[in-house]
Amino acid sequence: MQALRYIPGLPALLIAAPALAAGLGKGTAPAIPWARIALAFVFCIALAAGAILLMRKYRLHDGGGFSFPRRPAGQRAIEIVETRRVSQHGDACLLRCHGQDYLFVITPHKVVLLDKLGAQGE
Incomplete structure (x- = not known):
């Protein structure tokens, strides 16, 4: 019993006391906010x-x-003319920017300019 005196509050926990909780089934139903x-x-x-x-x-x-x-089609500077799937991981894309055509190959890791084609009417 000497060791128990050195822990504060432990003797109070060891004293038997009646439970203060209400019995099961005696509470009211919770209000449901329908x-x-x-x-x-x-x-x-x-x-x-x-x-x-x-x-x-x-x-x-x-x-x-x-x-x-x-933007409306007449106000756009860049136009995608055509896109084709070349392989499982790459596309070939023909772009038109201010009347000049460009051919790109696009992969998940990079974009490569293949050719700068002539003007639109050539």
Whole structure:
């Protein structure tokens, strides 16, 4: 018992005391915020519908991918004329910039300019 006196608070823990917890099944049911749940559900549905409409509005017409609004065709400086898959890891791309045509090979690691072709009408 001498060793127990040196640990503060231990004698108080060793004294048996009745449990202060209420018995099981005697508590009240938790209140469920039905209005808050319904409003959160409506908000999520509206957010999803808005995302769907946004994606439909700004998709590309040729490839079906997602794109933000672009300049009209007459105002763009760079135009992708054609792109072809050359291998599993590379594409050949023909670009037109200010009337000058460029042929690139594009891989996941680099872009190589193969040829600077003549002007558009040549």
